[in-house]
Amino acid sequence: MGKVIAIANQKGGVGKTTTAINLAASLAVLEKKVLIIDADPQANTTSGLNFSPESDQKRTLYEVMMGAAGIEGGIGIYDALIQTEIAGLHMVPSHINLVGAEIELLENENRESALKAALAPVKDDYDFIIIDCSPSLGLITVNCLTAADSVIIPVQPEFFALEGLGKLLQTIRLVQNGVNPDLTIEGFVVTMFDGRTKVHNQVLAELREHFKEMVFNSIIQRNIRLSEAPSHGKPIILYDVICNGTTNYLNLAKEVLERNGLTVEIAEEAE
Numbered sequence: 001m002g003k004v005i006a007i008a009n010q011k012g013g014v015g016k017t018t019t020a021i022n023l024a025a026s027l028a029v030l031e032k033k034v035l036i037i038d039a040d041p042q043a044n045t046t047s048g049l050n051f052s053p054e055s056d057q058k059r060t061l062y063e064v065m066m067g068a069a070g071i072e073g074g075i076g077i078y079d080a081l082i083q084t085e086i087a088g089l090h091m092v093p094s095h096i097n098l099v100g101a102e103i104e105l106l107e108n109e110n111r112e113s114a115l116k117a118a119l120a121p122v123k124d125d126y127d128f129i130i131i132d133c134s135p136s137l138g139l140i141t142v143n144c145l146t147a148a149d150s151v152i153i154p155v156q157p158e159f160f161a162l163e164g165l166g167k168l169l170q171t172i173r174l175v176q177n178g179v180n181p182d183l184t185i186e187g188f189v190v191t192m193f194d195g196r197t198k199v200h201n202q203v204l205a206e207l208r209e210h211f212k213e214m215v216f217n218s219i220i221q222r223n224i225r226l227s228e229a230p231s232h233g234k235p236i237i238l239y240d241v242i243c244n245g246t247t248n249y250l251n252l253a254k255e256v257l258e259r260n261g262l263t264v265e266i267a268e269e270a271e
Helices: 016-029 044-048 061-068 096-104 114-125 139-147 159-177 198-214 224-232 244-259
Strands: 003-007 034-039 089-092 128-133 150-155 184-190
Touching (some): 003 016, 016 089, 034 114, 061 096, 114 128, 114 139, 184 198
Parallel strands (some): 150 184
């Protein structure tokens, strides 16, 4: 049965979608079967994997969640699966319509567990299911955390980013105490890191002091190629295979595999 990992942080601009896309792509390149779920109405993961959110507005996560909640017009998850450019990596796209799910699910008895129910038929088909959560703590994000086995939290190495972690951790605890007691934190991953910057090194040190082994050893360095790749609709490994961004995310994927009981040799960082 596949492991469901939510990529979550209510603060925008921390590399959440970049991490979701490139972790999923790297796991697929490492010969794992991976499904990525775009659970953000902004649909950046969808466009970042070279699919237009406007091309098929009736086969998105919105319709899948409506189907799982028994709401008219919904579909099954198999009807929404898209093959990406990477073999072994499928996607369920998003659309701005997903905003409406917050309202339509509000009075539904399955409002927190619609996504979990939607994923149930495909969990055995994949090694990993990666969910890109929206930068909010609303009902859709609660659905993501209810469906997930664990959470990866991208953290930008700035002090304001650290202050924002409290609300997310509180939401995770509420989900653990309520609808998903088995939810765990897979780890914190530091993104957009510049080792030449004093504050970045200070924040990294504070994270590791406070959260210890929960902070991934793999660090995502600030890299212009990572910023360029989404505009070309490609994960970094297809856009520039030799850049630091590719090495960083392959190392993160290997570390995720290692934390899940698979011994993998972590490659050296690219110079």
